[in-house]
Amino acid sequence: MITSTANQRVKEIIQLQKKSRARNQAGVFIVEGIRMAKEVPTEQVVQWYVTEEFYKKHREDLPQGMEKPEFVSPAVFTAMSDTQTPQGVLVVVRQNSYSEEDLLKAENAHLLVLDNLQDPGNLGTIFRTAEAAGVTGIIMSRDCVDIYNPKTIRSTMGAVFRMPFVYSEDIISTIERLKLQGIRVYAAHLDGKNAYDREDYRGKTAFLIGNEGNGLRREVADCADTWIRIPMEGQAESLNAAVAASILMFEVSRQRRQS
């Protein structure tokens, strides 16, 4: 059992929790809590850490491939954990790897393209909602928040293990490749001329979603085939980015179910 926070592996976990750079160098990320731990695909488990108390209580519950945990003391676990009330289980998980080509070639593609999204909770909520709406993949500009941020991972509710995604070094080139694949690209924009529900999304579709405060960068929005807006009443100036994305994704889902 590890009982000291000076232990080298404990120090590494703390770095992996805090720094996207450490995560990307090691090619792993951290998942906490019984609910999320159960959703980790077995082949992606690198190592898992538990407290004795947790292990005694949940032993029967745990999925295969988690038979050999590393035990740590409660104090060490608290130091390793990113949460305020640690459950006592933490998994080091190998990062997923998808290619842009796979995402672009999806049958009846329904894609999101996120430009400079900054809020970890928003990004996680978008992944969670995207899975439910039948989105086939998510493309993020390089300057989006890290999908492997602990708060983002929690907010995905497991969708991060199932939703194909890539970071694009050059989002404008990526959008051009989408269009070459026959995917129609819509920019969600306050200045959009057409209401979002006047378009036909039964064919291959991608939505460009912008930063929480500033919306889409002009040069990114300009790549779209069509600008659409979500009509708003009252004095509301904008919608939360995850809410806007959700309304668009479920409009696609609605149209495709009815066709």
Add this chain to the structure above:
Amino acid sequence: MITSTANQRVKEIIQLQKKSRARNQAGVFIVEGIRMAKEVPTEQVVQWYVTEEFYKKHREDLPQGMEKPEFVSPAVFTAMSDTQTPQGVLVVVRQNSYSEEDLLKAENAHLLVLDNLQDPGNLGTIFRTAEAAGVTGIIMSRDCVDIYNPKTIRSTMGAVFRMPFVYSEDIISTIERLKLQGIRVYAAHLDGKNAYDREDYRGKTAFLIGNEGNGLRREVADCADTWIRIPMEGQAESLNAAVAASILMFEVSRQRRQS
């Protein structure tokens, strides 16, 4: 200028930030930041506090009725603030007061009924989205998170000043009164038989939205005229409460625009 955190009014502000009970006893709440401060209706301003630096920079920007600020030192402001990077402006605001009757009698009512919602950010996002979707009022069960929680206030982006709302001591009786007013009541429920987009929301409509983790309490869901569900793909088990509410609200908006 107030330069000590031992000042009685500073202590009161700190209590108002932290405790819903203190807010409700005093009948006020706190708003921070220039963006939100500008949206406070003049007649609801009780007092406002600024740092000298903020005042010099934004004097021209400030709305009428804010001519006589209380100046506080930067250290005192930091102690009073609920945010990590205080902007230097904080307003004590009189709480709104609406009656359930007003909400129920709205023309072509479009209401949300929130049952035991617990996440401050979710509640604020629901208010923000509701304004944009043309919702006419929000009813909350007494055990919902406090709308005047500082995080909730921030997330409303000002909608809290414009969206009529009430807390109901007995949500089930309130729902019965909704039905007597001819408002059709839909429960958003994972076991709903009808997809949400198969219903007609052009008449008076209310949605029951449940707790983030547990959904609607059975006895509350049982009051609904109709249970509806949002069809989900993949292994998604549920949606974030604010996302689910947003999809339903904007379906109403969509139908009413087209009729």
